[in-house]
Amino acid sequence: MSSAPPSGSPVGDWSTDFDHTTEAWAQDAPGIWRDLRTACPVAHSDRFGGTWLPTRHADVAAIAHDTEHFTSRSVIVSDFRPEAPAPIGFAPPITSDPPFHEFARRLLLPAFSPKAIAPLEGPTREFCGSLLDDVLSGDRDVVDAATEYAQHIPVRVIAHLLGVPESDGDRFRTFIHRILERPGQVATVDPEDLLTTYLLRAVEAHRVEPRDDLISYLLDLEIDGVPLSDEHVIGTIALLLIAGIDTTWSAIGASIWHLAEHPEDHRRLREEPALMPFAVEEFLRLYAPVTMARIVSADTEIGGCPASEGDWVLLSFPAANRDPEAFDDPETFVVDRQRNRHAAFGLGIHRCLGSNLARLELRVAIEEWVRRVPAFELADPAAVRWSTGQVRGPRSLPVRLTGEGAA
Amino acid sequence: MRIVFDRSACVGHNRCYLLAPALFDVDDEGYAVPLLDGDVPPDLEAAARLAADNCPEFAITIEE
Ligand code: HEM
Ligand code: SF4
Numbered sequence: 001m002s003s004a005p006p007s008g009s010p011v012g013d014w015s016t017d018f019d020h021t022t023e024a025w026a027q028d029a030p031g032i033w034r035d036l037r038t039a040c041p042v043a044h045s046d047r048f049g050g051t052w053l054p055t056r057h058a059d060v061a062a063i064a065h066d067t068e069h070f071t072s073r074s075v076i077v078s079d080f081r082p083e084a085p086a087p088i089g090f091a092p093p094i095t096s097d098p099p100f101h102e103f104a105r106r107l108l109l110p111a112f113s114p115k116a117i118a119p120l121e122g123p124t125r126e127f128c129g130s131l132l133d134d135v136l137s138g139d140r141d142v143v144d145a146a147t148e149y150a151q152h153i154p155v156r157v158i159a160h161l162l163g164v165p166e167s168d169g170d171r172f173r174t175f176i177h178r179i180l181e182r183p184g185q186v187a188t189v190d191p192e193d194l195l196t197t198y199l200l201r202a203v204e205a206h207r208v209e210p211r212d213d214l215i216s217y218l219l220d221l222e223i224d225g226v227p228l229s230d231e232h233v234i235g236t237i238a239l240l241l242i243a244g245i246d247t248t249w250s251a252i253g254a255s256i257w258h259l260a261e262h263p264e265d266h267r268r269l270r271e272e273p274a275l276m277p278f279a280v281e282e283f284l285r286l287y288a289p290v291t292m293a294r295i296v297s298a299d300t301e302i303g304g305c306p307a308s309e310g311d312w313v314l315l316s317f318p319a320a321n322r323d324p325e326a327f328d329d330p331e332t333f334v335v336d337r338q339r340n341r342h343a344a345f346g347l348g349i350h351r352c353l354g355s356n357l358a359r360l361e362l363r364v365a366i367e368e369w370v371r372r373v374p375a376f377e378l379a380d381p382a383a384v385r386w387s388t389g390q391v392r393g394p395r396s397l398p399v400r401l402t403g404e405g406a407a
Numbered sequence: 408m409r410i411v412f413d414r415s416a417c418v419g420h421n422r423c424y425l426l427a428p429a430l431f432d433v434d435d436e437g438y439a440v441p442l443l444d445g446d447v448p449p450d451l452e453a454a455a456r457l458a459a460d461n462c463p464e465f466a467i468t469i470e471e
Pocket of ligand 1: 064072075093094095105158239240241243244245247248251288289290291292293317343344345346347349350351352353354355357358359
């Protein structure tokens with residue numbers, strides 16, 4: 001194990017030394033999964049202290065459903081195994097195991113059910129519309145669909161849902177990137193500019209003046225007659241920001257990338273808007289942005305390979321979604337695919353809590369883009385940058401608007 | 408045709424509710440609630456198949 005190459009260094013053999021934090025992975029992860037699925041469907045790497053990568057749907061599903069042998073204590077692979085308090089973990093419910101998981105999750109479920117989320121469609125459409133007003137207003141023919149459009153949608157929607165000014169949404173990105181990319185470096189940041197300070201203020205304001213929004217919903221919750229602590233409320237909001245922003249941004253961006261590369265699908269969606277609900281699920285299947293992780297909590301096997309306690313497992317829902325054993329013609333985007341049991345939102349008890357919100361944002365974002373942008377193409381395919389790591393999506397997506405009369 | 412729904416397998420993906428709202432409602436926590444007990448009327452058979460074919464948890468099966 002000590003001989004493992006450092007994480008992030010170039011990979012020679014993907015079946016024995018894969019690394020999802022490398023640039024080569026960002027460039028062609030789907031090709032890597034496809035090759036692995038035939039050559040070595042349960043790949044292993046010594047990096048990160050020992051990590052498995054199953055690429056078959058059946059193996060991914062079995063792990064997601066097996067909370068006896070796989071813990072969610074940490075869902076992001078790193079060089080360290082966090083000593084989080086099981087079964088609660090640092091950020092319930094995503095890092096919790098049964099039986100505590102269900103308890104933490106049920107507090108939140110009612111706020112994210114499809115009927116609770118449906119009223120957000122109008123505001124979401126407005127945000128997308130006003131972003132497109134800006135993107136399309138100038139006389140520029142090249143715009144960045146990722147950084148000028150997709151990126152702003154989830155932060156505004158979440159700000160609206162929480163009940164804080166939508167104009168604060170862009171600050172959330174700074175907050176979460178600081179947490180995700182430079183953990184432990186908070187000391188250098190002005191306390192006024194910390195997420196916790198920001199959220200504490202928002203919580204105080206909501207205590208004084210309750211409203212019909214998610215922060216007030218959380219403040220109304222009780223456990224055995226006792227309201228949640230500020231710490232619990234703030235921790236929950238932080239989790240929603242971390243889980244709900246880059247993920248959704250990635251899904252929207254990847255879908256627009258697909259449409260840039262496939263004008264026939266773009267045209268079909270313009271002509272047959274009724275296909276959109278199917279197209280949304282197909283975008284989610286083919287461009288599933290989220291890979292989760294588990295830690296093996298008791299020796300077991302993964303698709304016949306022996307896995308030991310403490311090993312990491314990359315739970316690649318994106319690879320599962322392209323398994324020919326589970327999907328017909330899996331590498332092809334079929335705009336009206338009729339059988340699509342995709343796992344983009346996970347499988348089992350941790351099914352994405354925000355899936356109804358994410359699905360709504362993705363549908364409305366693409367509907368508005370397709371409606372307002374009659375034709376477009378990649379301005380420079382080489383300038384498209386895909387992210388490394390466990391959330392996959394285009395971080396820069398310059399497109400050329402080619403249609404007449406973009407409105 | 409009949410619909411068999413396995414509540415213990417449902418984790419609330421809500422695909423059935425989106426694709427076949429005449430056959431599935433959702434409860435306050437987002438779990439599916441089958442609306443029909445008995446034979447599926449012919450005009451809803453296609454919707455029933457869609458719901459079954461798109462449930463990621465295989466919680467819905469069709470008996471012909
Ligand atoms: C396209 C966008 C999104 C994708 C692809 C996605 C994907 C996922 C996946 C795969 C999981 C399963 C985690 C696991 O098995 O360990 C998950 C969990 C979760 N997601 Fe999402 N997500 C998205 C958007 C959102 C949004 C918008 C929110 C909330 C605002 C959210 C909140 C959560 C939470 C709280 C969990 C933990 C649920 C639990 O552990 O019970 N996600 N998500
Ligand atoms: S699609 Fe399946 S998992 Fe989702 S709500 Fe319906 S029955 Fe439940």
